[in-house]
Amino acid sequence: GQQVMQIPQYQHVQEGEDFTTYCNSSTTLSNIQWYKQRPGGHPVFLIQLVKSGEVKKQKRLTFQFGEAKKNSSLHITATQTTDVGTYFCAGRARDDKIIFGKGTRLHILP
Amino acid sequence: GAGVSQSPSNKVTEKGKDVELRCDPISGHTALYWYRQSLGQGLEFLIYFQGNSAPDKSGLPSDRFSAERTGGSVSTLTIQRTQQEDSAVYLCASSLVTGWPGGWTGELFFGEGSRLTVL
Numbered sequence: 001g002q003q004v005m006q007i008p009q010y011q012h013v014q015e016g017e018d019f020t021t022y023c024n025s026s027t028t029l030s031n032i033q034w035y036k037q038r039p040g041g042h043p044v045f046l047i048q049l050v051k052s053g054e055v056k057k058q059k060r061l062t063f064q065f066g067e068a069k070k071n072s073s074l075h076i077t078a079t080q081t082t083d084v085g086t087y088f089c090a091g092r093a094r095d096d097k098i099i100f101g102k103g104t105r106l107h108i109l110p
Numbered sequence: 111g112a113g114v115s116q117s118p119s120n121k122v123t124e125k126g127k128d129v130e131l132r133c134d135p136i137s138g139h140t141a142l143y144w145y146r147q148s149l150g151q152g153l154e155f156l157i158y159f160q161g162n163s164a165p166d167k168s169g170l171p172s173d174r175f176s177a178e179r180t181g182g183s184v185s186t187l188t189i190q191r192t193q194q195e196d197s198a199v200y201l202c203a204s205s206l207v208t209g210w211p212g213g214w215t216g217e218l219f220f221g222e223g224s225r226l227t228v229l
Contacts, residue, residue, distance in 0.1 A: 001168065003178070006152075033217065033218070035218075041200075042201060042220040042221065042222055042223055043153070043203075043218070043220050044220070045218060045219075046216035048216075048217060088152065088153065090153075090218070095166065096141075096158065096160060096207075097155060097158055097166055097168070097169075098143060098158075098165075098218065099155055100145070100152055100153040100154075100157070101152060102151065102152035102153045103153075105150075
Protein backbone atom coordinates (compact mmCIF):
# COMPACT_ATOMS: atom_id res chain seq x y z
CA GLY A 1 0.00 0.00 0.00
CA GLN A 2 0.87 3.65 -0.24
CA GLN A 3 3.54 4.78 2.21
CA VAL A 4 4.80 8.24 3.03
CA MET A 5 8.19 8.47 4.70
CA GLN A 6 9.35 11.60 6.45
CA ILE A 7 12.76 12.51 7.84
CA PRO A 8 14.17 13.43 10.22
CA GLN A 9 11.95 12.26 13.05
CA TYR A 10 13.34 14.91 15.40
CA GLN A 11 15.29 18.10 14.87
CA HIS A 12 16.81 20.41 17.46
CA VAL A 13 17.97 23.77 16.19
CA GLN A 14 19.19 26.96 17.77
CA GLU A 15 16.79 29.84 17.38
CA GLY A 16 17.69 31.62 14.16
CA GLU A 17 19.01 28.50 12.41
CA ASP A 18 17.29 26.99 9.39
CA PHE A 19 15.27 23.78 9.41
CA THR A 20 14.27 21.33 6.69
CA THR A 21 12.06 18.27 6.70
CA TYR A 22 11.79 15.84 3.78
CA CYS A 23 8.96 13.67 2.60
CA ASN A 24 9.02 10.70 0.20
CA SER A 25 6.10 8.73 -1.16
CA SER A 26 6.19 5.17 -2.46
CA THR A 27 3.70 6.15 -5.16
CA THR A 28 3.14 9.16 -7.42
CA LEU A 29 0.91 11.67 -5.69
CA SER A 30 -1.95 13.80 -6.97
CA ASN A 31 -1.03 16.44 -4.47
CA ILE A 32 0.75 16.87 -1.18
CA GLN A 33 -0.28 18.85 1.85
CA TRP A 34 1.68 20.07 4.85
CA TYR A 35 0.32 20.42 8.37
CA LYS A 36 1.64 21.73 11.66
CA GLN A 37 0.66 20.30 15.02
CA ARG A 38 1.51 22.26 18.13
CA PRO A 39 2.03 20.29 21.36
CA GLY A 40 -1.37 19.26 22.70
CA GLY A 41 -3.15 20.47 19.58
CA HIS A 42 -4.51 19.01 16.39
CA PRO A 43 -2.95 19.27 12.91
CA VAL A 44 -3.53 22.56 11.13
CA PHE A 45 -3.23 22.92 7.38
CA LEU A 46 -0.32 24.95 6.05
CA ILE A 47 -0.33 24.49 2.29
CA GLN A 48 -1.13 22.22 -0.65
CA LEU A 49 1.12 21.58 -3.65
CA VAL A 50 -0.32 20.15 -6.84
CA LYS A 51 1.99 20.74 -9.78
CA SER A 52 5.22 18.92 -10.57
CA GLY A 53 8.19 21.03 -9.45
CA GLU A 54 5.97 23.53 -7.66
CA VAL A 55 7.53 25.88 -5.12
CA LYS A 56 5.45 27.96 -2.73
CA LYS A 57 6.50 30.39 -0.02
CA GLN A 58 4.78 31.57 3.11
CA LYS A 59 6.94 34.18 4.81
CA ARG A 60 9.86 32.15 6.22
CA LEU A 61 8.49 28.80 5.00
CA THR A 62 9.33 27.37 1.57
CA PHE A 63 7.56 24.29 0.24
CA GLN A 64 8.69 22.23 -2.74
CA PHE A 65 7.05 19.41 -4.70
CA GLY A 66 9.37 17.16 -6.67
CA GLU A 67 9.36 16.81 -10.44
CA ALA A 68 8.17 13.22 -10.18
CA LYS A 69 5.50 14.19 -7.64
CA LYS A 70 6.85 11.64 -5.18
CA ASN A 71 8.81 13.86 -2.82
CA SER A 72 8.46 17.16 -1.09
CA SER A 73 10.26 19.37 1.40
CA LEU A 74 9.53 22.13 3.86
CA HIS A 75 12.27 24.61 4.69
CA ILE A 76 12.03 27.18 7.48
CA THR A 77 14.49 30.06 7.40
CA ALA A 78 15.68 31.64 10.65
CA THR A 79 13.55 29.60 13.02
CA GLN A 80 11.65 31.27 15.85
CA THR A 81 10.24 29.82 19.06
CA THR A 82 6.78 30.00 17.52
CA ASP A 83 7.87 27.40 14.96
CA VAL A 84 7.95 24.69 17.63
CA GLY A 85 5.75 21.72 16.81
CA THR A 86 5.49 18.69 14.60
CA TYR A 87 5.35 19.13 10.84
CA PHE A 88 3.55 16.51 8.81
CA CYS A 89 3.40 15.94 5.10
CA ALA A 90 0.29 14.23 3.76
CA GLY A 91 0.12 12.71 0.32
CA ARG A 92 -2.99 12.10 -1.71
CA ALA A 93 -2.86 9.36 -4.32
CA ARG A 94 -5.38 8.58 -7.04
CA ASP A 95 -7.56 6.62 -4.63
CA ASP A 96 -8.16 9.86 -2.72
CA LYS A 97 -6.78 8.51 0.55
CA ILE A 98 -4.64 11.05 2.34
CA ILE A 99 -1.71 9.33 4.01
CA PHE A 100 0.41 11.18 6.54
CA GLY A 101 4.10 10.88 7.14
CA LYS A 102 5.21 10.24 10.72
CA GLY A 103 6.14 13.87 11.12
CA THR A 104 9.23 15.81 12.13
CA ARG A 105 9.24 17.21 15.65
CA LEU A 106 11.02 20.55 15.77
CA HIS A 107 12.57 21.78 19.00
CA ILE A 108 13.96 25.29 19.20
CA LEU A 109 16.82 25.97 21.60
CA PRO A 110 16.80 29.59 22.81
CA GLY B 111 -21.08 24.40 13.97
CA ALA B 112 -18.11 26.31 12.71
CA GLY B 113 -15.63 23.47 12.96
CA VAL B 114 -15.33 19.71 13.23
CA SER B 115 -16.79 18.51 16.50
CA GLN B 116 -15.75 15.27 18.19
CA SER B 117 -17.13 13.57 21.26
CA PRO B 118 -16.30 12.47 23.80
CA SER B 119 -13.09 14.44 24.22
CA ASN B 120 -11.88 11.87 26.72
CA LYS B 121 -12.93 8.28 27.26
CA VAL B 122 -11.56 5.87 29.81
CA THR B 123 -12.77 2.32 29.47
CA GLU B 124 -11.96 -1.16 30.66
CA LYS B 125 -10.39 -3.74 28.44
CA GLY B 126 -13.06 -5.72 26.60
CA LYS B 127 -15.68 -2.97 26.58
CA ASP B 128 -17.06 -1.42 23.39
CA VAL B 129 -16.67 2.30 22.68
CA GLU B 130 -18.25 4.70 20.22
CA LEU B 131 -16.58 7.89 19.07
CA ARG B 132 -18.54 10.53 17.24
CA CYS B 133 -17.55 13.06 14.61
CA ASP B 134 -19.68 15.93 13.36
CA PRO B 135 -17.98 17.39 10.27
CA ILE B 136 -18.22 20.88 8.87
CA SER B 137 -21.54 21.36 7.12
CA GLY B 138 -21.23 20.73 3.39
CA HIS B 139 -17.97 18.80 3.59
CA THR B 140 -18.38 15.60 1.62
CA ALA B 141 -15.14 13.90 2.64
CA LEU B 142 -14.56 12.57 6.14
CA TYR B 143 -11.45 10.85 7.46
CA TRP B 144 -10.59 9.04 10.67
CA TYR B 145 -7.01 8.85 11.89
CA ARG B 146 -5.42 7.42 15.00
CA GLN B 147 -2.48 9.07 16.75
CA SER B 148 -0.61 7.27 19.47
CA LEU B 149 1.41 9.31 21.96
CA GLY B 150 4.16 11.18 20.15
CA GLN B 151 3.51 9.33 16.92
CA GLY B 152 2.22 10.14 13.47
CA LEU B 153 -1.30 9.95 12.10
CA GLU B 154 -2.38 6.46 11.14
CA PHE B 155 -5.08 6.37 8.44
CA LEU B 156 -8.15 4.36 9.47
CA ILE B 157 -11.06 5.01 7.11
CA TYR B 158 -12.26 7.50 4.48
CA PHE B 159 -15.80 8.42 3.45
CA GLN B 160 -16.62 10.38 0.31
CA GLY B 161 -20.22 11.28 -0.40
CA ASN B 162 -22.44 8.25 -0.87
CA SER B 163 -19.67 6.00 -2.11
CA ALA B 164 -18.50 2.91 -0.28
CA PRO B 165 -15.93 3.92 2.34
CA ASP B 166 -12.24 3.04 2.03
CA LYS B 167 -11.73 0.83 5.08
CA SER B 168 -8.22 -0.26 4.19
CA GLY B 169 -6.66 1.32 7.29
CA LEU B 170 -8.82 -0.32 9.93
CA PRO B 171 -6.39 -2.39 12.05
CA SER B 172 -8.78 -5.27 12.82
CA ASP B 173 -12.39 -6.37 12.50
CA ARG B 174 -13.01 -4.94 15.98
CA PHE B 175 -13.02 -1.53 14.32
CA SER B 176 -15.93 -0.26 12.25
CA ALA B 177 -17.28 3.10 11.19
CA GLU B 178 -20.37 4.45 9.60
CA ARG B 179 -21.51 7.77 8.29
CA THR B 180 -25.20 8.52 8.41
CA GLY B 181 -26.83 10.84 5.93
CA GLY B 182 -23.48 11.94 4.59
CA SER B 183 -22.81 13.87 7.76
CA VAL B 184 -22.15 12.54 11.26
CA SER B 185 -19.79 9.61 11.57
CA THR B 186 -19.35 7.09 14.36
CA LEU B 187 -16.22 5.01 14.90
CA THR B 188 -16.91 1.90 16.95
CA ILE B 189 -14.25 -0.20 18.64
CA GLN B 190 -15.46 -3.53 19.99
CA ARG B 191 -13.77 -5.49 22.77
CA THR B 192 -11.19 -2.76 23.34
CA GLN B 193 -7.58 -3.68 23.97
CA GLN B 194 -4.86 -1.65 25.69
CA GLU B 195 -3.11 -1.10 22.37
CA ASP B 196 -6.22 0.78 21.19
CA SER B 197 -5.32 3.62 23.55
CA ALA B 198 -4.67 6.68 21.41
CA VAL B 199 -6.16 9.94 20.22
CA TYR B 200 -8.70 9.38 17.47
CA LEU B 201 -8.84 12.31 15.09
CA CYS B 202 -11.60 13.07 12.63
CA ALA B 203 -11.15 15.43 9.70
CA SER B 204 -13.47 16.70 7.01
CA SER B 205 -12.78 18.25 3.66
CA LEU B 206 -14.52 19.85 0.74
CA VAL B 207 -13.94 17.93 -2.47
CA THR B 208 -14.74 19.22 -5.91
CA GLY B 209 -14.73 17.25 -9.13
CA TRP B 210 -14.38 13.90 -7.35
CA PRO B 211 -13.02 11.39 -8.34
CA GLY B 212 -9.57 12.56 -9.19
CA GLY B 213 -10.50 16.13 -8.53
CA TRP B 214 -9.41 18.69 -6.04
CA THR B 215 -9.21 17.64 -2.43
CA GLY B 216 -9.14 20.64 -0.19
CA GLU B 217 -7.46 20.98 3.15
CA LEU B 218 -8.41 18.74 6.01
CA PHE B 219 -10.06 20.40 8.98
CA PHE B 220 -9.42 18.40 12.12
CA GLY B 221 -11.45 18.10 15.24
CA GLU B 222 -9.86 18.26 18.66
CA GLY B 223 -9.82 14.48 18.86
CA SER B 224 -11.14 11.85 21.23
CA ARG B 225 -8.53 10.57 23.67
CA LEU B 226 -9.20 6.90 24.41
CA THR B 227 -7.57 5.17 27.36
CA VAL B 228 -8.10 1.45 27.78
CA LEU B 229 -7.25 0.17 31.23
